[in-house]
Amino acid sequence: MRRLALLATLLCPALATAANCTLPVTLDQRHFTNLSDPLYAPDNPNAGxxxxxxxxxxxxxxxxxxxxLRIGGSYRYQRLAPHVAEILMTEAHPAGPAHYTLLLTCQSDRQGRFIYTQHDGPIAPRQRQNSGHWTLQP
Known part of the structure; x- marks a missing residue:
């Protein structure tokens, strides 16, 4: 059992530090800078x-x-645990509406990783996933 915990800690460093950070209770008046992972794949047209x-x-x-390009939309934020949150987003993209979810985990109180899941949108493929890093601006 100890080996499994050690393996999980080595393979998933975000899980190892998750208990040491807290995501905001609300996103109102907050600003994030997000960087999508740079490796290109046909299902990740926004890589990098x-x-x-x-x-x-x-x-x-x-x-x-x-x-x-500046795009607006609406969102619903829910903190699922102190170190995990979900943002449901509806975007008014110029080519048509997009619906997606960002799952956030923190590595510190100001930085972490996200998983982007597009449920429907104007840019092919209409459904896709990618990941990246987020930084909360002071």
């Missing part, structure tokens, strides 16, 4: 892309850094 997301009330604005 960096965005800044600003939350106000139940609305958000997503700026794709390095472009003039």
């Amino acid at each position: 892309r960096m965005v800044q997301v600003s939350f106000t009330g139940n609305q958000y604005v997503l700026d794709i850094l390095g472009t003039d």
Whole structure:
């Protein structure tokens, strides 16, 4: 049993540090910078892309850094545990609406990893997943 715990700790460092960090209770008036993992795959057309997301009330604005593209939408945030949260997002993308979920885990109180799951959207493939790093701005 100890070997299994050690293996899990080595393979999943986020789990090993999860108890030492806390995600915010609310995202209102918060700003995140997110970086998608850079490895390209056909189901990850935004690989390596960096965005800044600003939350106000139940609305958000997503700026794709390095472009003039700014996209708005609505969201619902739920902290599932002190170190795990879910953001359900509906985006008003210029090519059509997108619906996706961000699952957040923290590695510190200001940084962590996310898993992006698009349930439906205008950019093919309509359903896809990727992951990346998030940073909470002060």
